[in-house]
Amino acid sequence: MSLLELQALLPQLLMVLGGTAILIVGAWVRSRRSWLLLGMFLALVAALLAGTLEPPVAEVAGMFSTSLYARFCTIAWSLVIAATLLLSCRYAELHRYGGGEYTSLLLFAGTGMSLMSAATSFLGLFLSLEAFTLVLYILIAFNRVDNLGAEAGLKYLVFGAVATGFIAFGIALIYSATGTLHISEALSGLPLDDGLRPLGLAGWALLLVAIGFKISLVPFHFWTPDVYQGAPAPIGGVMATAAKGAVLTAFLPLLSSLGGAAVEIKQVLWLLAIVTMLVGTFSALTQRNLKRMLAYSSVTHMGYLLIVLLIGGADGAQSMLFYLVVYSFATFGAFGVVTSWAEQNEEIQDYDDLCGLGYLHPRRSSALALFLLSLAGIPPLAGFFGKFGIFHAALQHGYLDLAVIGVLASLISLYYYLRPIIVLFMQEKKAHRLRSGSGEEFVLLGACCAAILFLGVYPGPLLDLLRQILF
Amino acid sequence: MTSETAMNFPLLSLLLWLPLGGVLLCLIFRKSVESCRLLALATNLLVLAIGLGIAFTADAGSGGWLIYEDYSWIEQFGIHYTLGMDGLSLLLVLLTAFLQVIAVLISWRIDYHPVFFFSLILMLGTAFIGVFLALDLILFYLFWELMLIPMFALIGIWGLERRVYAAVKFFLFTLSGSLLMLLAMIGLYLLHGEQTGVYTFALESLKQTELSLTQELIFYLCFMAAFAVKVPLFPFHAWLPDAHQQAPGAGSVDLAGLLLKTGVYGIIRFAFPLFPRAAEMSLPVLAILALFGLFYAAAVAYQQPDIKRLVAYSSVSHLGFVVLGLAAWNQTAWEGSMLLMINHGVTSAAMFVMLALVRQRTGSNEISKLGGLWQSQPNLSAFFLLFSFASLGLPGLANFAGEILILVGTFASKPLWASIAVVGVLMAAIYMLRLVQSVIWGPCCEPFEKQDLVTREWLVLIPLALLVIWLGCYPQPLLDPIREPVTLLLQQGGLP
Numbered sequence: 006m007s008l009l010e011l012q013a014l015l016p017q018l019l020m021v022l023g024g025t026a027i028l029i030v031g032a033w034v035r036s037r038r039s040w041l042l043l044g045m046f047l048a049l050v051a052a053l054l055a056g057t058l059e060p061p062v063a064e065v066a067g068m069f070s071t072s073l074y075a076r077f078c079t080i081a082w083s084l085v086i087a088a089t090l091l092l093s094c095r096y097a098e099l100h101r102y103g104g105g106e107y108t109s110l111l112l113f114a115g116t117g118m119s120l121m122s123a124a125t126s127f128l129g130l131f132l133s134l135e136a137f138t139l140v141l142y143i144l145i146a147f148n149r150v151d152n153l154g155a156e157a158g159l160k161y162l163v164f165g166a167v168a169t170g171f172i173a174f175g176i177a178l179i180y181s182a183t184g185t186l187h188i189s190e191a192l193s194g195l196p197l198d199d200g201l202r203p204l205g206l207a208g209w210a211l212l213l214v215a216i217g218f219k220i221s222l223v224p225f226h227f228w229t230p231d232v233y234q235g236a237p238a239p240i241g242g243v244m245a246t247a248a249k250g251a252v253l254t255a256f257l258p259l260l261s262s263l264g265g266a267a268v269e270i271k272q273v274l275w276l277l278a279i280v281t282m283l284v285g286t287f288s289a290l291t292q293r294n295l296k297r298m299l300a301y302s303s304v305t306h307m308g309y310l311l312i313v314l315l316i317g318g319a320d321g322a323q324s325m326l327f328y329l330v331v332y333s334f335a336t337f338g339a340f341g342v343v344t345s346w347a348e349q350n351e352e353i354q355d356y357d358d359l360c361g362l363g364y365l366h367p368r369r370s371s372a373l374a375l376f377l378l379s380l381a382g383i384p385p386l387a388g389f390f391g392k393f394g395i396f397h398a399a400l401q402h403g404y405l406d407l408a409v410i411g412v413l414a415s416l417i418s419l420y421y422y423l424r425p426i427i428v429l430f431m432q433e434k435k436a437h438r439l440r441s442g443s444g445e446e447f448v449l450l451g452a453c454c455a456a457i458l459f460l461g462v463y464p465g466p467l468l469d470l471l472r473q474i475l476f
Numbered sequence: 477m478t479s480e481t482a483m484n485f486p487l488l489s490l491l492l493w494l495p496l497g498g499v500l501l502c503l504i505f506r507k508s509v510e511s512c513r514l515l516a517l518a519t520n521l522l523v524l525a526i527g528l529g530i531a532f533t534a535d536a537g538s539g540g541w542l543i544y545e546d547y548s549w550i551e552q553f554g555i556h557y558t559l560g561m562d563g564l565s566l567l568l569v570l571l572t573a574f575l576q577v578i579a580v581l582i583s584w585r586i587d588y589h590p591v592f593f594f595s596l597i598l599m600l601g602t603a604f605i606g607v608f609l610a611l612d613l614i615l616f617y618l619f620w621e622l623m624l625i626p627m628f629a630l631i632g633i634w635g636l637e638r639r640v641y642a643a644v645k646f647f648l649f650t651l652s653g654s655l656l657m658l659l660a661m662i663g664l665y666l667l668h669g670e671q672t673g674v675y676t677f678a679l680e681s682l683k684q685t686e687l688s689l690t691q692e693l694i695f696y697l698c699f700m701a702a703f704a705v706k707v708p709l710f711p712f713h714a715w716l717p718d719a720h721q722q723a724p725g726a727g728s729v730d731l732a733g734l735l736l737k738t739g740v741y742g743i744i745r746f747a748f749p750l751f752p753r754a755a756e757m758s759l760p761v762l763a764i765l766a767l768f769g770l771f772y773a774a775a776v777a778y779q780q781p782d783i784k785r786l787v788a789y790s791s792v793s794h795l796g797f798v799v800l801g802l803a804a805w806n807q808t809a810w811e812g813s814m815l816l817m818i819n820h821g822v823t824s825a826a827m828f829v830m831l832a833l834v835r836q837r838t839g840s841n842e843i844s845k846l847g848g849l850w851q852s853q854p855n856l857s858a859f860f861l862l863f864s865f866a867s868l869g870l871p872g873l874a875n876f877a878g879e880i881l882i883l884v885g886t887f888a889s890k891p892l893w894a895s896i897a898v899v900g901v902l903m904a905a906i907y908m909l910r911l912v913q914s915v916i917w918g919p920c921c922e923p924f925e926k927q928d929l930v931t932r933e934w935l936v937l938i939p940l941a942l943l944v945i946w947l948g949c950y951p952q953p954l955l956d957p958i959r960e961p962v963t964l965l966l967q968q969g970g971l972p
Contacts, residue, residue: 364589383621383624383625384617384618384622385618385621385622389618389621390550393614393658396658396662397662397666400659400666401666408659409659412655412656412658415655416648416651416652416655419647419648419651420644420648423628423644423647427632427640427643430633431632431633431639431640431643432640463549464550465549465551468550469552472552
């Protein structure tokens, strides 16, 4: 690895080295807040570096690309990590988290995610995926005294380990069918009529199962509600947005340039999209817990994203990234509100505890309502143009069936998105007053609201940007 | 002032965003209820003033748009920010502004989160005006959906016992129609793009799209799904009685007076011109549904134990009349439909104002608990009588002019339909008289509050009463601006 290649990896290096330093020094200096803020600063600088520094080489070590696309993803995930650190300031104080460990783990996660989106080789893909999943195992169970958290961590560990097995075996099969670990070569190298073809397809199938686990597609989604419910709310936010986004962005280039396996894989994806949208929607209907509802909602949204992943090409990729950004703002914001409402021993997340809370905490409740309505795709919020882009792409490429099911699902989804709003604003007051929000939390929630409103009325600039970075 | 100055100054945008500006100001002054109330009133009065200004200055005879604005908005998808106002939109915008003022005035003493309440009312204003002005399909859709959230909140927060049920029902019914419309919009846009290479959502361009009859029918049905729910055309009306029954007074005024009109407006501005052949094929079906709805709703209205539900069903019945006029497809009938739309906006709003006042005094909506209001509240009851007569179509009062034009126009092309519809007018008399009889006459149920009308209520009722009489005696000023747009819209339909 040459110096130039290291220079190209500067943002990731900054995060991982900074994280290590914080971990070591943090063992002596127990100043929670300053570590969190320092970590946030590092992540922001990493995002800035990724945005401004022109990388000197196109590919690092044959494993990671430094394309505009990869840099965009780096910026996105670093920002999510920075936001999470800022959001966690009071939460970590409340739960007496070790500031150094928490900060460094999140920075490691950010590095893993950004490398994952940049992977050009199966080896890089595997390594970076494991890097951030391992970190997440710890972060989910970070609250040692919380039984739900421990259960969630264990659940994620078991499912994650199975997925790791699948992905490793899938890669091995693809390697044996094509003789290369480089993704684009492996894609073009899959023979169309050859004895090795079944082997390659089997590899792809295993890979798809692993993706299914990671982004919780039906029928691999069973861990999602339990883990989201048990994980600390800020970590839930990361898992629902950046962790899923990293996997999706890593597979987007793969699936849009599918060579010999396109037909078979698209059939599978088609089926997965339908099942995911429908099962996710109907499961969410019966939830009476905000975080569990958000978990099923994220399952449904992954179904929508599958539609565009399946379409691929410029249209599909653009709609997918736009949707991902919009979805991330709303979902992260929703988890942010839950974080902000957290008490010392528990997080307020059951609907029964939320009754009438809207008038006790009007700002955060309205923000939550805004996020949920955006997720439901109600104009003039950003979620509308996200859905618009997806249905547009689906109709353009002749997937009328998927578009109709998507519309149906979003109609039904309205019911479960409205439910928390009803509970907050339209029911008898039963809730008791919670902590008033801290400044950082309001800044973050305000930023998410502003982004959702802005992208809802003026999505043009982001769409242009996405088109630029894609091609 | 000529149309030239109006071209330079974005008057329509001002009109459109003024209420939303009011919302922002309300949020800034949220500590003071008094200032928010005044702010809401002032904003709506200002909108009304600007609308009247346009009405008196703009040149109505030019044939095209009175005022037109067009900016590029989202280039990637060819979405424009296009607003246009013709005589029809002008009248509907004026109606919006007027009813919004009424809505603010009758909720003057609201005490449950008043700032939030007035913000939502103002937000509704922007949504309504946007629907009546937008000429780009996506822009239209945006405002179309923007109506839902404030209305949902108004019903769900300030409504009666079963408010949440009614609010969710309203939201789901209306959204299910609109999502189909969204799909059809995108489909139409893609087809147009494939044919011409120009991807745009502009209404004028999309009218030129060449469609096979099957495609046209499918798209038309999707559009009509959205509009028929809002109108509401039988059998899509189930949400309306619940919404009305539960909604607060101002919510009912906006629902009956404005929200229903957006459905009719959508049909004539979008569904018919975009898909003329499908529209022509659907006319008999529309007429049958309209006639059936007219009778069915009247019969159900007669049975209602709740006065708000009764008036809600009367709205369904009246809107059936409006749609019947559209289905007759000639100049006279259409003018009648438009006129009835405006008239019904005023009279139904007036009726709901009366019901709100009655409820304030008696604490009940149930017919069995009401009666003999005249003895304690003669002034209130006099207005009640006047508006009820207007609503049942008494000659010389508002609704009559529209109904008679519809009947005349329909008789010219479809005598049978018109003959059946005449009986419907009679039905209206039956249920309205039952309402009047059981609320203001009959044995006196002791009202909770003795006070007759206060100044603020006089201020609401006198303009409404004047308008009802004026529209009934001399509707010509309304027919003039309608004539030109109706002729144009009929021509675009391309039917004989």
